[in-house]
């Protein structure tokens with residue numbers, strides 16, 4: 001059995017979409033970030049950095065359950081565990097790693113930093129946020145070009161690279177109009193029932209009997 005400690009943020013949604021796609025049964029524990037549940041002693045025992053998502057796999061082959069943090073590491077673990085949503089050939093896998101990294105590091109952190117600065121009010125912070133917004137557009141042009149030539153992010157097959165990217169991109173819908181290939185890809189992925197279910201987690205604490 002798998003336990004997922006999560007909240008409605010893009011890092012958490014990556015993992016819930018993945019669990020829905022691969023069809024493993026899991027229980028959801030909703031962590032209220034606004035009230036600081038992630039900094040309470042019980043949660044810190046699981047992840048001393050005090051952040052979601054956390055996955056606990058009770059079915060691994062070791063004696064102790066595996067406790068794993070970092071959304072990208074969790075996606076890679078689940079893909080390796082099930083052999084799903086990751087290609088077999090090494091060069092094709094390398095392209096998946098490349099696009100996961102682009103999204104988790106370049107796009108994800110730029111969007112997060114721009115959002116953080118936009119909440120502040122000093123002129124210097126606003127100026128920095130504007131610089132980051134123009135960087136987001138530069139990344140999106142590159143992303144759009146990739147999707148002009150490929151159905152999915154890392155080539156012809158849907159993979160964990162798409163799952164890494166989608167929840168972040170969805171937070172930026174207002175920026176998508178200029179990017180037709182990106183818009184096509186978002187619409188296509190949003191049709192997937194597993195994506196719809198994964199995006200809705202954690203509406204409540206439940207067991208997902210996949």
Ligand SMILES: N[C@@H](CCC(=O)N[C@@H](CS)C(=O)NCC(=O)O)C(=O)O
Nearest residue numbers: 009011038050051052053070071072
């Ligand atoms: N790189 C980590 C980021 C984890 C992270 O920053 N989680 C945020 C929510 S998206 C969090 O729990 N923030 C609460 C806090 O920092 O107090 C991942 O990919 O999982």
